[in-house]
Structures are given as C-alpha cells and as structure tokens.
Amino acid sequence: MSCKVAQIVRMVPHGKRMASTLSQVDPGEILPFSAMPGPPSLPLLGHLHLLSSKKTALSMDKFQTSLMEQHGDMVRLQVPGKNMVFLYNPDHFHVLSRNEPRIPITPVFDIFDYIRTHKLGTRYTSSKGLISNMEDWYDTRKAVQKVMMRPNSAMHYVPEVEEIVLELIEKVEAEKDPQGKYELNAELKKFATDAISLMFIGKKLGAMQDSEDGKMIIENIEKMMLKWGDILFLPLWLQKMTPQISHMSKFIGETYDVVRKHIDQQISVTHEDDKTVLASLIKQCGRDSVIPAVFAVDALQAGSETTGLQSNFLLYNVAKSPEVQEKLYTEICDTIGPQGRLTDAALAKMNYTKACLTEAMRINPVSLGGMRLIERDTVIGGYQIPKGTEVIRCGYSAGMDTRNFKDPMRFLPERWLRANKDRHESNAFANIPFGHGARSCIGMRFAKMEMYVLLVKFVQKYKMVNESGEVGTRTTLTVEPDRPVILSFHNRY
Numbered sequence: 001m002s003c004k005v006a007q008i009v010r011m012v013p014h015g016k017r018m019a020s021t022l023s024q025v026d027p028g029e030i031l032p033f034s035a036m037p038g039p040p041s042l043p044l045l046g047h048l049h050l051l052s053s054k055k056t057a058l059s060m061d062k063f064q065t066s067l068m069e070q071h072g073d074m075v076r077l078q079v080p081g082k083n084m085v086f087l088y089n090p091d092h093f094h095v096l097s098r099n100e101p102r103i104p105i106t107p108v109f110d111i112f113d114y115i116r117t118h119k120l121g122t123r124y125t126s127s128k129g130l131i132s133n134m135e136d137w138y139d140t141r142k143a144v145q146k147v148m149m150r151p152n153s154a155m156h157y158v159p160e161v162e163e164i165v166l167e168l169i170e171k172v173e174a175e176k177d178p179q180g181k182y183e184l185n186a187e188l189k190k191f192a193t194d195a196i197s198l199m200f201i202g203k204k205l206g207a208m209q210d211s212e213d214g215k216m217i218i219e220n221i222e223k224m225m226l227k228w229g230d231i232l233f234l235p236l237w238l239q240k241m242t243p244q245i246s247h248m249s250k251f252i253g254e255t256y257d258v259v260r261k262h263i264d265q266q267i268s269v270t271h272e273d274d275k276t277v278l279a280s281l282i283k284q285c286g287r288d289s290v291i292p293a294v295f296a297v298d299a300l301q302a303g304s305e306t307t308g309l310q311s312n313f314l315l316y317n318v319a320k321s322p323e324v325q326e327k328l329y330t331e332i333c334d335t336i337g338p339q340g341r342l343t344d345a346a347l348a349k350m351n352y353t354k355a356c357l358t359e360a361m362r363i364n365p366v367s368l369g370g371m372r373l374i375e376r377d378t379v380i381g382g383y384q385i386p387k388g389t390e391v392i393r394c395g396y397s398a399g400m401d402t403r404n405f406k407d408p409m410r411f412l413p414e415r416w417l418r419a420n421k422d423r424h425e426s427n428a429f430a431n432i433p434f435g436h437g438a439r440s441c442i443g444m445r446f447a448k449m450e451m452y453v454l455l456v457k458f459v460q461k462y463k464m465v466n467e468s469g470e471v472g473t474r475t476t477l478t479v480e481p482d483r484p485v486i487l488s489f490h491n492r493y
Contacts, residue, residue: 038076046078081235090427105373155344189308229477274362313364320466355413369395
C-alpha cells in the first residue's frame with residue numbers, strides 16, 4: 001500500500017461510517033480517475049445537461065445529495081473542457097485542505113479576474129481583491145488578514161451593530177400586523193448591508209432607511225449573483241461569450257463607484273489611530289491604496305446577501321424551537337438582564353447563543369460548500385485525481401449526513417456545547433460553513449458577531465413563533481428559503 005493511501009485509510013474512524021468510497025477501494029492499489037463512479041454522460045457535452053438544467057439550478061442541494069446516495073462519497077462529472085469531482089466525506093475534505101498551495105485556486109473566481117482586468121481595469125488597478133485567483137490576491141489577503149484576524153477587531157463594533165438591530169426592531173414594532181406577523185427577509189439584507197458598510201466603509205449606507213445607495217447596492221448584488229449563477233459551471237472561454245458578462249460588469253462597476261465615493265469621504269476624516277477597520281487598513285496600506293475600497297466591495301458582495309439569508313434561517317430555526325428559544329432567553333437574562341445592553345465581554349460568555357448559530361449554519365447553510373482546482377496529481381480516497389480537476393466540497397450534504405450527525409434534521413444547538421451529552425463526535429470538517437485554510441471567509445468573525453447580536457436582541461425583545469409551516473430551500477448561487485419566512489413577534493416587555 002502506498003504511504004498516501006495508507007494515511008487516508010487510517011483517517012476513517014473504524015465503525016463510524018457506512019459504506020463509503022474508501023471501503024470500496026482495494027487498499028493495495030490506487031485506482032485511475034476513470035474508475036471513479038458517476039452518472040451517465042452524453043457525448044461531447046458530458047454532464048452539462050445535468051449541471052445547467054433549471055431543475056438542478058433551483059435544487060442544487062438535493063442534486064448533490066442524490067449523487068452521493070447513488071454513487072458514493074466521490075463522484076466524477078465532466079463538462080466541456082474540464083473534469084469535476086464532488087466530495088462528500090469530511091475525511092476527504094481534510095486531505096484536500098492539507099494539499100493547498102500558496103494561492104489556492106477557486107475556479108468560479110476566474111470570471112471576476114476577467115471582468116476586473118478586461119472590463120473594469122481602470123477601477124481595479126493594483127489589486128483585483130479577494131474574489132480573485134491572481135498573484136496580487138496573496139498580497140491583498142496578507143494585508144487585510146492582519147487587520148481582520150485580530151481578536152477584538154469584530155467585537156469593537158458590538159455596540160454599533162446593536163444600534164442597527166434596534167432600528168430593525170423599531171421597524172418590526174411599527175409594521176407587524178395585529179397578530180404580530182412580519183416577514184423579515186428584505187429587512188435582514190438591509191441590516192447586513194448597513195452593518196457591513198459600517199465596519200468596512202466606516203459609515204452606514206442607510207439601507208435601513210431605504211437610501212438610494214443602499215437600495216442600489218442590494219439590488220445590484222442580487223442581480224449580479226443571479227447572472228453569475230446562470231454561467232457558474234461553464235468553462236471560462238464559454239462564459240466570456242455570454243451576455244451575462246456585460247451585465248455582471250455593469251453591476252460590479254456601479255457597486256464599486258458607490259463604495260469608492262463613500263470610502264473616499266471617510267478616508268479624509270479618518271485618523272490612523274482610530275480603532276476601526278478602515279483606520280487599520282489605511283495604516284497598513286496607505287491612504288492612496290485601492291485596497292480599502294476593493295475590500296469593502298468584496299465584503300458587500302460576499303456578505304450582504306449571505307448574512308441576510310443566514311440571519312433569516314437563524315431566526316426561523318429558533319422560532320420553530322420553543323425549548324431552544326427559552327434556553328436562549330435564560331442565557332440572555334442571566335448575562336445582561338431582560339432589557340440590558342450588549343458588550344463584547346457579555347457576548348463572549350453566551351455559549352448557547354453561539355451554538356444556535358453554528359447549528360443553524362449546519363442545518364441551513366446558505367453556501368453549499370467550496371471549490372478548488374487541483375494543481376498537481378493528487379490521491380484522495382484511493383483515486384488518482386489529475387492536475388486541472390475541479391474539486392467541489394459538498395458541505396451541505398456532509399452536514400446533513402447521518403454518518404456525521406445523529407438525527408441531522410433536528411435543530412439541536414447542544415451538539416456544539418462542550419461536555420454536553422449531545423455533543424457531536426464527527427470530524428470537524430463535517431461542518432465548515434466559512435470554508436477552510438487560506439480561502440476561509442476573512443470576515444467570519446464579523447459575520448458571526450452580526451448574527452449573535454441580532455439573535456440576542458430579538459430573543460430578548462420577543463417570543464418568536466414560526467408562521468410559515470415547514471420552510472424548504474431553493475438554490476440560486478446561494479441557498480434561500482423556498483417561501484416567505486413569516487414569524488410572529490410577541491413582546492416580552
């Protein structure tokens with residue numbers, strides 16, 4: 001047995017997994033890529049008909065899981081010009097993470113490099129940002145990471161994010177119907193946009209007040225993501241020929257211009273010794289650097305839609321779980337009281353609050369996983385995967401797999417509490433909604449903090465009840481509810 005295969009085989013806990021790809025592979029040999037199972041393909045087109053169909057696009061989560069159920073933990077697909085592998089086993093995710101190069105290539109970002117270089121080159125001059133595979137990604141990530149990964153960078157904003165949540169609560173109070181019912185989805189996107197702009201531009205864009213700039217950015221990001229989703233699985237050469245490119249360029253360019261206008265205003269009044277992200281980036285990169293503006297655009301494009309959607313799923317799962325909600329309320333009252341204000345020190349003590357978000361992101365993640373380009377021949381699960389293959393980590397399917405989580409459909413925050421009898425024992429890679437390694441979400445601490453504050457203030461103020469029935473999912477580029485999420489909000493004080 002080769003050392004590589006032996007190492008992979010040893011990583012599978014004995015008795016923990018059902019029949020998987022590893023158990024189907026003779027440990028005495030490495031199987032060729034062609035031996036990996038997959039669905040029937042068409043001549044020339046391969047599996048393009050499956051990946052590009054409207055049915056698959058709207059139910060990609062179910063499509064990924066069905067492939068696993070039919071073919072196992074590793075599934076091979078092909079479209080014109082590229083090979084793809086869907087991974088489902090967290091042990092394989094771990095192997096993938098250990099083989100990453102200095103700049104891990106995320107193939108779906110190639111289209112952004114093309115747009116920002118050839119369509120918007122006058123804006124994206126010295127940096128193409130973090131949604132990129134180019135060499136300057138490394139320098140940008142290195143500069144931004146020094147600011148974003150400081151332990152207190154996100155917690156500094158707790159009081160100001162709390163104020164934005166209180167604005168949202170005032171809106172719910174004014175607009176909920178006589179039975180207390182209200183649909184939050186659009187307002188949660190506005191909340192996320194204002195919180196992100198506060199932290200990374202240095203001022204709120206006024207989305208909660210329906211400002212023109214706030215509305216334009218939210219609409220442009222929604223439209224851009226829809227156009228991107230239409231061509232996601234096409235090879236780059238074919239993407240360049242589609243009309244979606246010009247639409248995406250327009251939406252990204254307009255968003256950049258609005259952000260640049262606001263960030264230039266803030267730079268002129270920001271001192272380098274301020275304790276803000278913008279001040280730290282100015283100190284790190286210089287006042288003339290494009291990095292603060294490019295990073296703010298990336299933060300809005302990557303975070304406003306996803307944080308808004310994830311917040312919706314978070315409140316929905318808590319609202320339909322009265323027992324969980326009351327445990328949360330008890331933790332809140334014990335920590336800050338029934339009407340108290342949040343501090344970073346108080347939030348640090350709220351372990352059940354944090355567990356609720358982790359569980360919501362397991363059961364209803366708004367991202368299905370991650371993608372990498374294999375840059376050298378690699379062995380995963382006993383199969384030889386050739387250089388140039390696109391590997392998709394199917395995180396949603398792993399999070400809902402009974403081999404990884406007992407009773408996975410149940411919303412059980414106790415899975416994430418140390419020393420709890422329901423504490424999960426699965427591989428840590430079974431639930432990594434923010435990704436892993438150098439490509440992990442650089443704004444993870446900020447996004448978590450936003451949603452912790454949101455959850456605390458809503459449960460402190462309201463007893464929430466789900467009025468939507470059982471909400472399912474549909475997929476575009478992200479995962480979203482398949483119907484309006486309507487909750488009723490009953491005042492506790």
